[in-house]
Amino acid sequence: MKSKKSIIQSAVSTLELEAAAILNVAKNINDDFEKAVSTILQSKGRVIVTGIGKSAIIAQKIVATFNSTGTPAIFMHAADAIHGDLGMIQINDVIICLSKSGNTPEIKVLAPLLKSAGNKLIGMVGEVNSFLAQQSDLILNATIEKEACPHNLAPTTSTTAQLALGDALAICLLECREFNERDFAKYHPGGALGKKLYLKARDLASTNEKPSIKPSASVKEVLIEISKNRLGAVAVVDDENRILGIITDGDIRRMLENNLNIATLKAEDIMGKSPKSIQYDALAVEALDLIKTNNITQLLVLEQNSYFGIIHLHDLLNEGIM
Template sequence: MKSKKSIIDNAINTLQLEAQAILDLIQHINDDFVEIINLIHESNGRVIVTGIGKSAIIAQKIVATFNSTGTPSVFMHAADAVHGDLGMIQKNDIVICISKSGNTPEIKVLAPLLKQSGNIMIGMVGQINSDLALQADYVLNTSVEKEACPHNLAPTTSTTAQLAMGDALAVCLLHARNFNENDFARFHPGGSLGKRLYLKAADIALKNEKPRIHPTASVKDVIIEISQNRLGTVVVIENDTIIGIITDGDIRRMLEKHSNLADITARDLMSKNPKSIDKEILAVQALELIKNHNITQLLVTDNGSYFGIIHLHDLLQEGII
């Protein structure tokens, strides 16, 4: 069994090597990189990203990032390309071919075929004198000093460099397209990321009941209203105006202080000036308000009028938290 120190040292060494490899990429952000960004941004086609082995896995991640940030992209496995998948490449598409060595058999076969098609070919490559680099129209240099693998064999540092270069491309294209939060929400309608960007307070409040009670209501009526609606709270309304809120915690505290409940009304129990949020505000902002004030329920209003209630559990159920 390896010692604790040995394991920690190996982990730190790996991270240091990979971090340095990313920093070393800075010197390769050159005129080719700028031209690539402009070409992709102005293109009417898609970006086809291809590779083999571990580079193919990185290519799939880059494609996913491109697509989610507004750059239409398709993954093409280099081995499958020469067995029919070249047919997916259209006239205006730009191809990014990823390879550490740039000299694998599949890449050597694929590169000239891509050149023949007339598409712009970008080589993301770790060897600038390789077959791929020499045939590419533009080169993204992702060379690394050494792999984190102690035998300098398993792609580790090199794939980290490829991944980081792909992210640099995606983020630059994102800025070029003025891709904003609304665009991101459009491309991510599912999952917690999308919900944080488009789900509004009204969307959640509409799923809940709207417990309400008059300020003269008895304690019994307050308890019944809270229990029936299962939100742990009831809003006190007078002349269609919110004047307070009563939570189940308020009920418990009242029972601790009073034995005679006959003369106690909702007005006596309520907390004035309850925290609220407009129905058009994002649910994620409702969460921040709940957290900042250490509460579990939040009123939702429509131009100041009572619209509904959001409970902390609603936000948890929606995946906002």
């Protein structure tokens, strides 16, 4: 059993080796990389990413990153390709083949078949003189000095290099397509970013009760309305449903602390007369900004000049927007 110190040293050494490998890969970015980006951008098809072994796993991650950043992509396992899956490749598709050695039996069978269909073949290789490199139209150089594995056998540094190179390719494509946050949200509608970009104030307010009282309401009526709706606040509105103010549970506490004669007080006497509000079609993230900026927990929602509802800080928390 290794000591605690040697375990930590091993972990640090692994990370340092892989970090150094990525920096070395960065030095190998050349005209072929730029041409690969241009080829994919100009293609009317998809990107087919293939590999075998650990490279196949990295290929799947690259496909996922491409798809989520605006570059349509499909994963094809190199072993399955030579047993029927070549049928998924269409005439306008660009193919990226990952292989550390570029000389595995499956790759030697697959590469000529890929070339025969006339598709552009981009080889992401760790050996620039390999069979795959020779067959490729463009080469993405993922050469490393050694694996992090002490025996220099288990794919570790090599797959990290492939992963980083795939990310670099995806980000370049994203930037060239001017793919923005709203585009990203279309592919991630269930995620926190997606919600920030499509969830509206009305979506949150409509799930809550709509507490309201008239300015002449008694303190007792105010307390009942606040307690009944469990939002910690009530809107004070006129006969045309226009907001005159807001009363929060904090306002109630301050009223009691001031020892006022609550028997004679009305809602209009204790309400806040300049409540923060937002239009119902504004983004929920804008509501969050208002809540944070003003250090409040409730925000009134308006439909034009009419009272629409209330957003509570907890609504934003529950949606994972914060």
